[in-house]
Amino acid sequence: IIMKALILVGGYGTRLRPLTLSVPKPLVEFCNKPILLHQVEALVKAGVDHVVLAVSYMSELLEREMRVQEQRLGIRISLSHEKEPLGTAGPLALARDLLNDDSEPFFVLNSDVICDFPFKDLLQFHRNHGKEGTIVVTRVEEPSKYGVVVYEADSGRIHRFVEKPQVFVSNKINAGMYIFNPSMLSRIQLRPTSIEKEIFPVMAGEGQLYAMELQGFWMDIGQPKDFLTGMCMYLQSVRQHAPERLRTGPGFLGNVLVDPTAQIGENCTIGPNVTIGAGVVVEDGVRIKRCTVLKGSRVRSHSWLESCIVGWSSSVGQWVRMENVTVLGEDVIVNDELYLNGANVLPHKSINESVPEPRIIM
Amino acid sequence: MCEFNLNCYAHVILCFEKCYTNKVVIIIFLKIFKHCFSGTRFRPLSFEVPKPLFPVAGVPMLQHHIEACAKVPNMKEILLIGFYQPNEELNRFLLNAQQEFKISIRYLQEYAALGTGGGIYHFRDQIVSGSPEAFFVLNADVCSAFPLTEMLSFQKEHGEPNSFVILGTTANRKQSMNYGCIVENEESNEVLHYVEKPSTFVSDIINCGIYLFNPDIFQHIGAVFQKNQQDMLLLLGTEPTNGWHRAEAIRLEQDIFTALAGQGKLYVYKTLSFWSQIKSAGSAIYASRLYLNQYHTTHPERLASNKEGGPKITGNVYIHPTANIDPTAVLGPNVSIGTGVTIGAGVRVRESIILHGANLQDHCCVLNSIVGWDSTIGKWARVEGTPSDPNPNDPYAKIDSETLFREGKLTPSITILGCNVTIPSEVIILNSIVLPHKDLNRGFKNQIIL
Numbered sequence: 001i002i003m004k005a006l007i008l009v010g011g012y013g014t015r016l017r018p019l020t021l022s023v024p025k026p027l028v029e030f031c032n033k034p035i036l037l038h039q040v041e042a043l044v045k046a047g048v049d050h051v052v053l054a055v056s057y058m059s060e061l062l063e064r065e066m067r068v069q070e071q072r073l074g075i076r077i078s079l080s081h082e083k084e085p086l087g088t089a090g091p092l093a094l095a096r097d098l099l100n101d102d103s104e105p106f107f108v109l110n111s112d113v114i115c116d117f118p119f120k121d122l123l124q125f126h127r128n129h130g131k132e133g134t135i136v137v138t139r140v141e142e143p144s145k146y147g148v149v150v151y152e153a154d155s156g157r158i159h160r161f162v163e164k165p166q167v168f169v170s171n172k173i174n175a176g177m178y179i180f181n182p183s184m185l186s187r188i189q190l191r192p193t194s195i196e197k198e199i200f201p202v203m204a205g206e207g208q209l210y211a212m213e214l215q216g217f218w219m220d221i222g223q224p225k226d227f228l229t230g231m232c233m234y235l236q237s238v239r240q241h242a243p244e245r246l247r248t249g250p251g252f253l254g255n256v257l258v259d260p261t262a263q264i265g266e267n268c269t270i271g272p273n274v275t276i277g278a279g280v281v282v283e284d285g286v287r288i289k290r291c292t293v294l295k296g297s298r299v300r301s302h303s304w305l306e307s308c309i310v311g312w313s314s315s316v317g318q319w320v321r322m323e324n325v326t327v328l329g330e331d332v333i334v335n336d337e338l339y340l341n342g343a344n345v346l347p348h349k350s351i352n353e354s355v356p357e358p359r360i361i362m
Numbered sequence: 363m364c365e366f367n368l369n370c371y372a373h374v375i376l377c378f379e380k381c382y383t384n385k386v387v388i389i390i391f392l393k394i395f396k397h398c399f400s401g402t403r404f405r406p407l408s409f410e411v412p413k414p415l416f417p418v419a420g421v422p423m424l425q426h427h428i429e430a431c432a433k434v435p436n437m438k439e440i441l442l443i444g445f446y447q448p449n450e451e452l453n454r455f456l457l458n459a460q461q462e463f464k465i466s467i468r469y470l471q472e473y474a475a476l477g478t479g480g481g482i483y484h485f486r487d488q489i490v491s492g493s494p495e496a497f498f499v500l501n502a503d504v505c506s507a508f509p510l511t512e513m514l515s516f517q518k519e520h521g522e523p524n525s526f527v528i529l530g531t532t533a534n535r536k537q538s539m540n541y542g543c544i545v546e547n548e549e550s551n552e553v554l555h556y557v558e559k560p561s562t563f564v565s566d567i568i569n570c571g572i573y574l575f576n577p578d579i580f581q582h583i584g585a586v587f588q589k590n591q592q593d594m595l596l597l598l599g600t601e602p603t604n605g606w607h608r609a610e611a612i613r614l615e616q617d618i619f620t621a622l623a624g625q626g627k628l629y630v631y632k633t634l635s636f637w638s639q640i641k642s643a644g645s646a647i648y649a650s651r652l653y654l655n656q657y658h659t660t661h662p663e664r665l666a667s668n669k670e671g672g673p674k675i676t677g678n679v680y681i682h683p684t685a686n687i688d689p690t691a692v693l694g695p696n697v698s699i700g701t702g703v704t705i706g707a708g709v710r711v712r713e714s715i716i717l718h719g720a721n722l723q724d725h726c727c728v729l730n731s732i733v734g735w736d737s738t739i740g741k742w743a744r745v746e747g748t749p750s751d752p753n754p755n756d757p758y759a760k761i762d763s764e765t766l767f768r769e770g771k772l773t774p775s776i777t778i779l780g781c782n783v784t785i786p787s788e789v790i791i792l793n794s795i796v797l798p799h800k801d802l803n804r805g806f807k808n809q810i811i812l
Contacts, residue, residue, distance in 0.1 A: 285708040285725045287742045302708040302725040304742045319710040319727040321744045321790060
C-alpha cells in the first residue's frame, strides 16, 4: 500500500516567535528532533511514502531539509505553496492532483500537533466504518476554550460540532489529525475555506464523518508556554516506552533528555523535564528545570533556569536567573548576574539589564 | 546609666584646649527628630542594633567618626550626647573604643529630645570644663572623610578669632533643597545666609552636619533659650513639658545658624572630600563603598585581596577574619562580610553587606542587599535589591532620601533581610524587606514581609 499525507504547515509561525524568526516552525527542534520529523517519521511507520507539505511561506531552509529527509527516509516529499490564504481546507484543494492519483485514503494533520501518533489505528478504524472521513478527537479539561465534537460513543459517528460551548456538551475536541477518502476533495473549492466550519458540518450531516478518540497525551505546541507543557508530556511518554533514551544518575531528576554531544558540568542539578540539545555546554553548578536548551548553546556556571527556551547558539551568563517562559531567540547573549522573568528576546540581542517583569526585547 | 530608646540618637562632642596639652572633646550627635520614631527608615535593621552601631565597611558607623577624631592632635575626650537608653552593645562598643584609642569616651544621656543645640547647651558645663579653646560637633549619621584638622587650620586663618565653622560640600541644584543650604561670601567664606531644607533653590553648598565651635556658641544658644521661654509664657501662659514645645529644644540649624548668618561669626569650609548622609539602609551600602575606598589610604589591611585558596575578590571588599568562604565564591565590588559568616561554593555577592553569622549556601546570588545577622540563604536563591546610588555622572549628586512608597507602590530599593531570616533554595527575593525571624517558603518581589 502506498499512502499519502498532507501536513498543514502554514505560514510564518508567528506564535512561536522569536524562534521562528530564525528557523521555519516545522524545523524547530522539539525534544531534540524537528517538529515535522516527529510527524513524518510516525507517518512513514504507518505506511506513508509521500508527504505533501502545504506551506504559505516558502522557505529555502525547509526545502533543503526536506531533500535530506527524502533521502534518509526513502520517501517522497512535495511542497504545495499557496500564494494567497486558503484557510484550513483550501490547501487540500490546491494539492488535489498530488492527493488524488489513486483511491487510497490520505492523512491530513496540523503541523503543531504532538502526541503518540495513532496513524495505524486511525487507518484501521477508518476502513472499518467505510465512510468518507475520520477525525481524531482528544479529551480536554476545558472544552469551552475550543470547538467540541459531539459523536456517538459506540460507532464514532459525528453528529455535530459546537464552537466554544457555553454549557457542557462534550469534552472532546478536534485533535488536528484526519484521514479522508480522495472523494472528499470534491467538496472543497480552491478558495479560502474553513474545514471545521464549512466542510466537516456537511460531511457530518451526511453521516460521512466519524471520530476516533486519541489515547495518551496531546498538545498544540504552537506557542512557547504550550511547547514546554508538551515537552513534559512527551518526555513522560518516553519514560513509558523507551526509558533508555532518558538520562539518569546523580544530578539528574525526573525525565531528562540529553543529546550525546552535550556536556554537563559538575554539581549541576538537571530536571525534571529538561531537553538539552546537541553540542550544548552546561557549566558547573547549574540548575535547570522544565526547559528546552537548543543546539549549540552555553549555560554558564551557577545559573538557575526554570520554564525557559534557550535558542540556538545562545549564551546564558553566570549567576543568571531565568524563569516564567523566558524565550531566547537564536544567538542571544545574556550577561552575568541578570534576572529574566518572562522575557521574550529576539535573535542576536545582547541583554545587559534585568527584565523583572514579562516583556518583549527587540 | 539609663536604657536605650532605639529610635533616638546621641551627639558626640569633641573639645579642644588652647594649649598643646589640649583636651579635645568631640561631640557626636545621634540626632533626634520631632517624633521619637524617625529612626524607622533604618528598620528592620534598627530592631537589632542602634543605627550608630550598624556596621558600615566592616566596622560600626560611629567607629569611623572616632578613628577620624583620634587623628586630631591633642584629642583626649569624646562625648556622646543623645536620647538613647544605653544598652550592652553601646557600652561594649565604648569600652573597646576606649581601649583601642586610649581616650576617654563618655555617653551623656539627654532627659528629653533636646535637638542639636539644646543637647550641647544642656551639657555645656561638661563641655567647657578644662577650658577648651574649641570643640567639634559631628552628626552620627553622616559618612565623611572628616577633614577636622583642615577645619581647625581654616578657622585660624579666616575671620574672627572666635568664629564658628560649618563643613560644607557641593550638591546639585535639585538635591540641595533636601539639606541645609549655605550662601557664602566667596572671598571671605563667611556665611551670609542659611536655610534648612528650602522649598526653592537657595544655594548648592550644603551643610555636612560637622561643625567647629568654641564656648561663645553657648551665649547664642542661651539667648534663643531665653527667648523661647518668654514666647511660651506669652503664648501658652505656662511652660509645657513635652517634646518640641520645650524651651530647651533648640535646633542648631534652624534656630542658631539662620540667626548667626551675616553677623560675621559663622564661616563655611568647603570640602571636596567624600560625604554622604546615612539615613536608610540603601545609603549604608553607598557609605560602605565610600569608606571601603578610603581604606586604600587609611586602613589597607582591611581590604581583602586575591589569595591562593581564597575567594575571587573584585574591587573593594572587607572580610572579617572569622568568616569562612569557599574559594569558588566571587565577592565584590563593595562587599562587607561580618564575623562568622559562611559562604558556600559558587556564591556571588556584589554591592552588599552580609552581617555576622549569616550563611550563604552554594550557588546563591546576593546583589544590592543587606543580609541580616544569622540569616540563611538557600542554594541557587537570588536575593536582589535596586541600588539608590547617586548619578555617577554628576560629581555633586547625593544619594536620594527615598520615600518608601511612591504612587501607592513600594519604591524599588535595597533588599533587606532582618535578623535570623531563612530564604529557601531556588527562589528570588527582589526589592523586598523581610522582618526578623521570618522563615519564608517562596519568593517575593517588591514587598514588605512582616
